[in-house]
Amino acid sequence: MRDRVPVVVQTGGVRSTPARVLWAGAEAVVTCGVVLLLLVAHQLWWTNQQARAQAGRQVQALEREWEGSPAVLPSEVPAQSPAQSPSESAGAESAGAEPSVSPSVTETQPAGAAPSAETAYAIIRIPRIGxxxxxxxxxxxxxxxxxxxxxxxPGTASPGRPGNVALAGHRNTHGEPFRYINRLRKGDRIEIQTRERRYAYVVDQVLSQTAPRDTGVIQPVPRSLVKPSYGYSAPGSYLTLTTCTPEFSSAYRLVVWATLVR
Structure with a gap:
């Protein structure tokens, strides 16, 4: 009687069809996760690094340009000259999710040649938030x-002039200069330096949340149209900071108001 020889069949590691499908799905999920992680890193980290470096270089360039023309605080100079330049009206540019407050306002502008649009002409410093x-x-x-x-x-007052200097900045990504303006409190100092001098403003009011189209907050005499108890009722020299709120959202606007130190 012959011995039976066992036959061993080797599959060579070939997976069944369900296993191949599961493996392909897992690879796709991992790939998508890596791509999303890279996108988040780019948006939250890399854009900040790029924008901060660019903004820092611009600040240094302005400071070098102004050397030899020392800035002085408003308290060290006479009151503003009664001579005023003509008023002009301009529609503020709505730019995506950040500063969607876009009214048409009339403001006094400085005499002489004004800086061209989109050109840095001043430096803002807020010690409280560095x-x-x-x-x-x-x-x-x-x-x-x-x-x-x-x-x-566009169309809002120049620093140190009567009216409202209305500013906008990102709260998240791209340098996020206004990320922590929610930490500002009454009495905090804000400085804006131009070629001519350094102007000092003091925080007076904070509107923690309003609608994106609350155009009253950047008018010459700023007052919220949504929450009229916030704002002012008389002409003056104001500074307005606006940004999105809450963080990583553009649902509402955060507003900080300051008044010029005389």
Missing amino acids: LTAPVARGVGKRSVLDRGYVGQY
Whole structure:
């Protein structure tokens, strides 16, 4: 009687069809996760690094340009000259999710040649939150805000002048200069330096939340149209900071008001 020889069949590790499907699905999930992680890192980290570096270089460039023309605080100079330049009206540029407050306002502008749009002309400093950033005219996302700059709504007052200097800045990503303005309290100091001098403002009111289209907050005499108990009723020299709130959302706007130190 012959011995039976056992036959061993080797599959070579070939997976069944369900296993292949599960493996392919797992690879797809991992790939998508890696891509999303890279996108988040780019948006939350890399854009900040780029914008802060660019804004820092601009601040240094302005400071070098102004060397030899020392700035002085308003308390060290006479009151503003009665001579005023003509008023002009301009529609503020709505720029995506950040500064969607976009009214048409009439404001006094400084005499002489004004800086061209989207060109940094001033430096804002807020000691409370450790902020130093360039200020440019205009609130375009790509041309101003995404560069880490603080943007000035077109048609609003120039620093130190009667009226309302209305500024916007990102709260998250692209340098996020206004990320911590919610920490500002009454009495905190805000400085804006131009070629001519350094102006000092003191925080007076904080509106923690209002609608994106609350155009009253950046008018010459700023007052919320949504919450009329916030704002002012008489002309003066005001500074307005606006940004999105809550963080990582553009649902509402956070507003900080300050008044010029005389």
